[in-house]
Amino acid sequence: MIGFDRRxxxxxxxxxxxxxGAPGGAAALEGLKLGPARPFSFDLLKQTAKRMxxxxxxxxxxxxxxxxxxxxxxxxxxxxxxxDHALFAQGPGRFxxxxxHLGMFFQKAVEMNVVEGGQAxxxxxxxxxxxxxADSIARKLPQGAGFAGLRVQEPKDGPLDWRRNxxxxxxxxxxxxxxxxxxQYGLSARAAxxxxxxxGKPEEFPDFTKFYxxxxxxxxxxxxxxxxDGPSIxxxxxxxxxxxxxxxxDIEQALFLRADVARLGLAPLTSMYWFSETKKxxxxxxxxxxxxxxxxxxxxxxGEHIWRPLNNPPRIMASSFADENPRGFGLLQRDRDFDHYQxxxxxxxxxxxxxxxxxxxxxxxxxxxxxxxxxxxHDNIVAMWRPAAPARAGAAFDLxxxxxxxxxxxxxxxxxxxxxxxxxxxxxxxxxxxxxxRKFMVEFYGPPLADLPFGVKPEPVLWASRGTFSYVFAEAVxxxxxxxxxxxxxLTAAPGADPVEMRLFLKAGERVLSETWSFxxxxx
Numbered sequence: 001m002i003g004f005d006r007r008x009x010x011x012x013x014x015x016x017x018x019x020x021g022a023p024g025g026a027a028a029l030e031g032l033k034l035g036p037a038r039p040f041s042f043d044l045l046k047q048t049a050k051r052m053x054x055x056x057x058x059x060x061x062x063x064x065x066x067x068x069x070x071x072x073x074x075x076x077x078x079x080x081x082x083x084d085h086a087l088f089a090q091g092p093g094r095f096x097x098x099x100x101h102l103g104m105f106f107q108k109a110v111e112m113n114v115v116e117g118g119q120a121x122x123x124x125x126x127x128x129x130x131x132x133x134a135d136s137i138a139r140k141l142p143q144g145a146g147f148a149g150l151r152v153q154e155p156k157d158g159p160l161d162w163r164r165n166x167x168x169x170x171x172x173x174x175x176x177x178x179x180x181x182x183x184q185y186g187l188s189a190r191a192a193x194x195x196x197x198x199x200g201k202p203e204e205f206p207d208f209t210k211f212y213x214x215x216x217x218x219x220x221x222x223x224x225x226x227x228x229d230g231p232s233i234x235x236x237x238x239x240x241x242x243x244x245x246x247x248x249x250d251i252e253q254a255l256f257l258r259a260d261v262a263r264l265g266l267a268p269l270t271s272m273y274w275f276s277e278t279k280k281x282x283x284x285x286x287x288x289x290x291x292x293x294x295x296x297x298x299x300x301x302x303g304e305h306i307w308r309p310l311n312n313p314p315r316i317m318a319s320s321f322a323d324e325n326p327r328g329f330g331l332l333q334r335d336r337d338f339d340h341y342q343x344x345x346x347x348x349x350x351x352x353x354x355x356x357x358x359x360x361x362x363x364x365x366x367x368x369x370x371x372x373x374x375x376x377x378h379d380n381i382v383a384m385w386r387p388a389a390p391a392r393a394g395a396a397f398d399l400x401x402x403x404x405x406x407x408x409x410x411x412x413x414x415x416x417x418x419x420x421x422x423x424x425x426x427x428x429x430x431x432x433x434x435x436x437x438r439k440f441m442v443e444f445y446g447p448p449l450a451d452l453p454f455g456v457k458p459e460p461v462l463w464a465s466r467g468t469f470s471y472v473f474a475e476a477v478x479x480x481x482x483x484x485x486x487x488x489x490x491l492t493a494a495p496g497a498d499p500v501e502m503r504l505f506l507k508a509g510e511r512v513l514s515e516t517w518s519f520x521x522x523x524x
Contacts, residue, residue: 032085032129035122040115040212042225045236046254049227050396053234053256060108060209060229063145068107070137076103079132083163086153087114087123093215095222095243096162099123100149100171101130101138108207109146115214115225123147148172150211152222155243167243173205174228175270176239178247178405180351186292187272187331187353189403191228191237192255193265193384197316197369201262206230208237220244232259246351246406255397263318264391265367265384267355267401269331273310274376277340278421289340290376292350293331295418296368296383297409301325305413305515309421310381313370314522317499320365320386321518329366330354330409331383334419351405355385358400363388416446416483416506416514426490428471436492437470438521442504443477443486448513449506450483458506458513460487465501467493467523474506495523 062068071079079101083089086096099112113120125145132138149171153162170176174191194204210227217223221242228235235255242248257264271293275284296308301324311317332352341347364387371380387397404410426437449458458474472489485506493500500521506514 032087033124033126034114035124037119037121039118040113040120041118042236042238042252045212045225045227049229049234049236049254050256052229053258055258057229057231057258060110060207061146062107063102063109064141065107067137067140068102068145069104071101071103073103073105075136075138076101076105078136079103079130079138081130083153085129086163087213088215089156092218093222094155094157094218094220095215096153096156097213097215097222098151098153098166099129099147100151100169102141102145102148106148106172108148108209110149110208111210112147112150113210113212115212116216120212150213150224152241155220167247168241170208170211170224170226174208174226178241178249178351178403180349180405181246181407182346182349182351184346184349184351186333186347186350188270188379189353190268190270191226191235191253192233193263193268193382194230194232195262196265196268196382196384197318197371198262204230204232206233206235228255232261233257246404248405249403250400251403252400253397255399257391257393257395259393261391263367263386265382265386266397266399267357267403268382268384269353269355270379271331271381271383272373272376272379273370273381274312274373276310276335278309279312279423284374287342289335289347290343291333291347293333293352293381294335295332296329296366297332297354298323298329298366299327299411299413301327303327305415306518307418307515308368308518308520309418311370311520311522312380313372313499313520314524315372317370317520319368319370319520321367322363322365324363325360326357326366326385328354328356328409328411329383329385330404331381332409334408334417336407352408354404354406354409354411356402356404356410357385358402361385361387361399413515414447415512416444416449416485418515418517419443419445419484421517421519426471426492434492436494437490439471439488439490440502440519441486441488442517443484444506444514445481445484446514447483448511449485452508452513456508458485458487458508460489461505461507462489463503464491464493465498466496467491467500491521493521493523499523 112123151166151169154160154165177188208226212225214223238252240250274290276289298306369382373380420443422441426439427433477484504517
């Protein structure tokens with residue numbers, strides 16, 4: 001399992017808000033308690049992270065575990081933050097910042113600091129910031145116990161009620177989320193992925209242990225710096241977060257390894273995929289589809305656009321797409337039709353998340369890890385960049401990238417895109433179906449297909465790691481949508497330990513018409 005119970009995190013991010021106040025006199029007026037001022041800059045934070053990586057790991061504090069461990073989900077949900085105390089509620093920043101309370105699922109204390117004029121002051125936890133039932137076990141927490149995380153509220157001068165609406169949340173380990181253009185939380189990102197799905201080795205979840213919030217920049221952006229720490233890694237991260245129609249994050253990281261890491265993932269994205277139109281077990285659920293993301297999109301250094309539909313595999317699978325200086329990758333939710341989900345949690349509104357590297361990332365691979373799941377409560381998908389160089393103790397990684405939390409990928413291809421992948425029994429309707437043959441219907445949609453001259457059909461170009469193709473052709477989908485075509489083929493492949501890897505694109509003559517469909521099929 002990857003990470004935490006995703007329902008707990010999403011409900012928390014959607015339902016709870018906690019806060020603190022602005023620096024100096026403004027903070028005092030808002031009833032906040034601040035520690036003494038200390039010099040701060042991102043360079044100083046990077047120096048701190050480097051020193052920490054050279055020293056033994058010290059786990060973050062878990063204050064009053066006998067109390068925090070009893071703040072279960074029900075009790076936690078009854079603790080509300082008074083938004084009058086939100087950091088920057090009275091300025092200077094446009095975006096107030098609220099805080100999450102400690103609880104059974106988030107027991108590690110995270111230090112919060114407000115930054116102004118090159119000085120940082122800790123925001124000291126106090127029960128007076130929160131409202132809670134008279135008999136709440138949380139009332140027994142000591143002064144200065146700490147917070148679990150933070151979230152950024154909508155601008156005070158915006159059209160939405162900032163007290164009730166937020167757009168970024170940092171909660172749990174080094175996870176963070178943002179809403180997209182359709183105003184829904186969904187998948188998440190994190191600072192680094194350590195040993196995801198490594199046989200015989202548990203995954204490691206480093207923590208953001210300190211945040212430094214600077215609201216003096218004004219405009220549409222807010223800057224937050226964070227200190228990262230874990231048994232195998234320490235690091236400094238800076239987030240310049242901009243609220244537009246969606247959310248854009250310009251991120252700078254300095255990461256230092258204190259131990260060898262078998263699988264190091266940079267710019268990792270984490271999502272949930274249970275089933276879709278591609279495959280669904282009979283009667284497993286009443287909904288047609290359940291997923292936060294339906295595919296991995298890649299724009300390679302060579303310029304190829306690839307679409308890899310997600311799988312809920314029979315066992316843990318790690319797929320590697322070798323590349324050099326990738327132009328971008330992301331986990332997307334392309335299917336935006338409510339009728340395909342029929343769920344009031346609005347899966348069709350979940351954001352797509354795109355990674356755009358800054359500078360040259362060199363050689364490595366986009367890696368996709370898929371973990372079997374039988375429910376929607378678990379994050380079971382990870383996409384990340386894995387550098388080609390071994391991740392050894394003492395290694396350092398300085399990288400920058402931009403995250404785009406949008407409804408669609410921010411740099412879409414002009415080619416036709418894959419919109420659905422469907423599987424069924426092979427053979428021809430009305431005739432006995434041959435055993436061991438599967439039929440694939442891959443739908444493409446886009447202007448290059450709509451612009452084909454009358455009578456010209458696109459040609460499917462297929463490749464498979466094993467097996468043979470038959471009954472291959474392309475046809476227009478009979479829905480009166482210009483540019484909507486599907487490629488159909490049968491695959492015959494014997495059962496085996498390794499899945500069949502396939503690739504498909506459409507062309508007309510020497511002209512490529514579509515992105516490349518890449519799929520992993522498990523033969524039983």
